[in-house]
Amino acid sequence: MNEAVLDEVTALWAEHLSASWPEELYKADDSDGDVVEIDGAMAGCISSYLQGRGVLDVKRARIIQACACDLQKVLPRLRGDGAHYVxxxxxxxxxxxxxxxxxxxSS
Structure with missing residues (x-):
């Protein structure tokens, strides 16, 4: 496990939790998914990663990567706070x- 990565994710997560939900994200939904649902799914995975001190099960690892791919497709339509959040x-x-x-x- 890489402590530097865990530290960076921990800092980003703290920043994320203190951020307000950007209103523009309610309008960003499309065939790639509902951004609110994607955010919730990712929150669960990130929380598990942090609680596991940098370890994430295969199922959640797949979920978080799939969600990130969906957000990559939505990102070009976002500006300002919404883009930063995503x-x-x-x-x-x-x-x-x-x-x-x-x-x-390494295993």
């Missing part, structure tokens, strides 16, 4: 994904 979620998913890959290859 970018932060995507960044956490990227960090978690890399830490999971590193953990798998």
């Amino acid at each position: 970018r932060r979620l995507i960044r956490m998913a990227e960090l978690i994904g890399r830490s999971q890959e590193a953990g798998t290859s």
Whole structure:
């Protein structure tokens, strides 16, 4: 497990939890999914990662990466706070994904 990654995800998560929900995200939904639901699914995965001190089960690892892919498709239509909110979620998913890959290859 990479402590630096865990620390960065912890800091990003604290920032995320203190952020207000950007109103524009209610209008960002499309065939890629409901952003509110994606946010909730990612929250559960990120919380599990942090509670597990950098360990995430395979199912949640897949969920968080799928959610990040959906958010990547929505991101070009967002500006300001909505874009920042979504970018932060995507960044956490990227960090978690890399830490999971590193953990798998070192086992």
